[in-house]
Amino acid sequence: MAIDEDPEGHEAAAFASSDVLLAARRVLEIGCGNGRLTKQYAHVAASVIAIDPDAGAVAELARELPMVDARPISVAELRVHAHSIDVVLFSWSL
């Protein structure tokens, strides 16, 4: 028994076609969940702050991607410096 999400890679292809370079960028991901999308780019980004109110999902992400600054918070609780992020990613969360 297994759930298989986007095995064709349509989401990754859409990102690739958007011409947005996440490599060496400071990324803020909003609604990261357990990091399904984060895993696709975290290894090339300069830094990643990933937030989601679901503490359990964020803990899962933090275990798997220790290089990510994973925070179990909402946007309203977010504290980051102004003009410090290159790319904001709303991950199925808007």
Add this chain to the structure above:
Amino acid sequence: MVDALRRTHEVLMPDGVVIDVHPTVEPAAVDVGGETVGHVETEDAPQRHAAADAAVRAVVDEGLFRVDRIAHFDFHTYGDSIEELRDYIAANWRAARINDVVMQRTRASLLVSAPGVKPRVRERVRLTLLRRLAPS
């Protein structure tokens, strides 16, 4: 939603971008072998997705961002069985379910499908690239 987008305008670099990925208002379909046999029932998904679209339009109208690019894709979630998909959606989606009629149609379709065909849920998803602008 608009507040979240306004907040991102504050934290972004002057040439920063927002990538918004969310489903369109099109109902999520249940497919077998590429054929749609029904749809996922939801309480408010179309309204939520329409509200997200409206939030994007609002910050564009406010002059905070401009739309650089829009792309669409199908996001597929496969299960080994329709029961597995039903349980997954009930546990992981907000106020959504595969009802009994769609369950029966899916089982019937699987019975006459080629071996190895798996049921899937198909969501139409929009990716919008927003470029930050300085407020005028």
